[in-house]
Amino acid sequence: MLKTLTEYEALAERAHGHLCAGQVLGLRMALYGVKLLGLADPAGADRKRLVTFIEIDRCATDAIPIVTGCRAGKRSLKFRDFGKVAATFCDLGENRAVRVTARESSKRRADEIHPEIPEQNRRQMAAYRELPDEELFGFEWVRVNLGPEDLPGFKAPAAVCAECGERVQFKREIVREGKTLCRACAGERYYERLR
Numbered sequence: 001m002l003k004t005l006t007e008y009e010a011l012a013e014r015a016h017g018h019l020c021a022g023q024v025l026g027l028r029m030a031l032y033g034v035k036l037l038g039l040a041d042p043a044g045a046d047r048k049r050l051v052t053f054i055e056i057d058r059c060a061t062d063a064i065p066i067v068t069g070c071r072a073g074k075r076s077l078k079f080r081d082f083g084k085v086a087a088t089f090c091d092l093g094e095n096r097a098v099r100v101t102a103r104e105s106s107k108r109r110a111d112e113i114h115p116e117i118p119e120q121n122r123r124q125m126a127a128y129r130e131l132p133d134e135e136l137f138g139f140e141w142v143r144v145n146l147g148p149e150d151l152p153g154f155k156a157p158a159a160v161c162a163e164c165g166e167r168v169q170f171k172r173e174i175v176r177e178g179k180t181l182c183r184a185c186a187g188e189r190y191y192e193r194l195r
């Protein structure tokens with residue numbers, strides 16, 4: 001079952017190390033996402049049908065799995081580094097997905113409704129607890145192309161990169177001119193090798 005926002009805040013504080021406006025916003029964002037999908041028990045009975053994509057690595061990101069139960073290690077939390085406070089909640093059961101974005105105006109709304117709170121983080125926390133979903137977020141229904149290799153439980157033999165010899169799972173290899181390569185050797189390396 002869904003918990004109260006206060007209960008989620010306590011869990012988020014423990015997981016994230018502190019309670020901040022980003023945590024409250026992330027919890028609200030995830031609650032809105034599962035509400036739009038109509039999932040009553042995302043981390044319990046509905047846990048196998050939810051996959052979440054997050055688009056930023058900031059405070060709000062840590063809060064989202066508190067509500068959804070989605071975890072990177074379970075393959076149900078996907079990170080796409082777009083630098084946006086946004087997340088897409090995919091219901092595998094109904095084969096639909098909703099992308100929720102934080103409104104640019106939410107910080108200004110916090111200033112408007114709680115001018116008496118001098119500290120910005122506390123002012124935003126208060127506002128993010130109170131403002132209706134529609135004032136905090138926009139949403140759009142989207143289609144996410146998820147193959148079986150993207151989902152929890154996918155099993156297939158791993159490939160081996162012809163260049164570096166490292167194992168590549170979940171069909172993340174690239175075949176180029178008949179050669180099986182990992183993404184790094186295919187040119188997507190995010191690190192530079194030192195020697």
Ligand SMILES: [Zn+2]
Nearest residue numbers: 020022023059
């Ligand atoms: Zn934080």
Ligand SMILES: [Zn+2]
Nearest residue numbers: 161164182185
């Ligand atoms: Zn390689």
